[in-house]
Amino acid sequence: MNxxxxxxxxxxxxxxxxxxxxxxxxxxxxxxxxxxxxxDEEGAAREVVTSLWFVAxxxxxxxxxxxxxxxxx
Numbered sequence: 155m156n157x158x159x160x161x162x163x164x165x166x167x168x169x170x171x172x173x174x175x176x177x178x179x180x181x182x183x184x185x186x187x188x189x190x191x192x193x194d195e196e197g198a199a200r201e202v203v204t205s206l207w208f209v210a211x212x213x214x215x216x217x218x219x220x221x222x223x224x225x226x227x
Contacts (some may be wrong), residue, residue, distance in 0.1 A: 162206060163187065170210075172219045181215040183208055 164185035168214040172181050184207050208216055 163202075164206070167205060172215065178211070179215050181210045181218045183210070183218060189221045199224070 167184035167186045170181045170183035172179070180193035182198050184205055186203060186205045188201045189204050191202040194200050
């Protein structure tokens, strides 16, 4: 099985949700961050809000819902 490591920085949008389907246990969570989007006509910096959904399996699926939100974000 191929895998990779990703580092994402942002604020937790809401509490992670633990889902159990058949024999599979997973946790869904969303990180939200602000990204620089250039400058407007007056020269002020613009930002856009970016949200990314993640799904964790295995050990992380069991641990993430138990962690306080300040530790995750």
